[in-house]
Amino acid sequence: MDIAGRSRLLRVSLAAVAGVAAAVLLGAPAMAHVEVEADHPQAGARDVTVTFNGEAESPRAGIRSERVVLPSGISPQDVRLAKAPNGWKLSANPDGFTVAGPALKVGQDAVWAITVAQLPSNATELPFKTLETYSDGNVVRWIEIPQAGQPEPANPAPVLKLQPAAAVPTGASPTPSSAAPAPSSAAPTLTHGPAASANTTVSKGLWIALIAVAVLVAAILASLRWRRRSRR
Template identity: 50%
Template sequence: MFHVTSKHSTARRLTVLTAATAAAVCLTAGPAFAHVEVEADKAQALAENVEISFDAESESDTAGITEVRVVLPEGIAPADVTYGEGPKGWKFTAGDDGYTVEGPALKAGVNAEYSVVVKQLPDAEKLAFKTLQTYSDGRIDRWIELDQDGENPAPTLKLRPAAPGAKPASPSPAESETASSSPTPVETEPSSSPAAEAKEKDDDSGLSTGAWVGIGVAVVVVAGGAVYAVRRRTSDQG
């Protein structure tokens, strides 16, 4: 009889221990379950006009999400991203290295779901979108780790290989016009003005214009003096 009671007692203890262990695992693993999910309708390298959807999960029971800031992966420029859909009243703003989607605080516990459209995905195997998630009480969740096994992994989109013949899109018309309208620098010597050319000729002859005028005046004076001297001598002889 004692042996049977011992078995029941042991089984009861194992059940309690298992439940306690499961509860402890749930409590410690809880924060790791929350993250930002990302998916795309055309998750393929070099695909064009791709809509990418994000689901930023809420980790707060007392404050709502007010902002989601994303740092774009290499190969996607902020100018090539446009806003798709998002929470009511939220707006999209492009930055130097990514974009921000923000607006009135969502209800506590509600995820921030939104989408963007990318002009063309780069030729890569996966894209990591580092995300900062801000709440109305100032709390910030940083989903920025590239290690997917980390505590705060960045949302990462895996891409299929590019389709045969797919190539990077050409620059936008605005960029092409800007590049073509820029004049090519050419080194040229400035042309001389007529006055400068005249001066240059005078300098080449060895005498300036003023010098020639002075010589002409001197010749006239000398000639006049000679004429006066001859007339006076003739007058004296007569």
């Protein structure tokens, strides 16, 4: 193959590698989640508004209900509804609550909020395991607790990070606190939903892209060596 042919081959290879890298790194499917935040995320805080955002992921059905398992230290009696989609109501469960109503439009996120009478005073984070049900009956279980130093699980539960409790003045009696967090035996069992692990997808994509780049670099180096020998 002459120099012009090799140059064309290199240009084609470069374009192919660039396409693969872009498709893998930029085109990987987004991972939907349920997110949680609070207006006063501090251990022991009272009358805290906790807001949830359930991201819609189904291309065919809308979200119709969100069932939340409350963390230890918060009981269903400590919770009241602060905000929800039109027509949605809150009902208590033995281990938490459910907000439900008319199915939302396809692609519309479910946003709702609760007011918690008091957050546990000795907690650093509060997981809210959530089961998201669509109008076609499909259930996505966001119930896996992320672990520090580990990749995000396929179906992570929304976790509210808390600031330390306010210091009690010297000589004052401490505010009664809720029970220490303990594993909930009523937590739902994980079954496979339609969501896949975004971290796994991106990790595999990075390896593919790196291998493709290595092949490209090797091809360029070989071409340069061939050119040097052909000019001698």
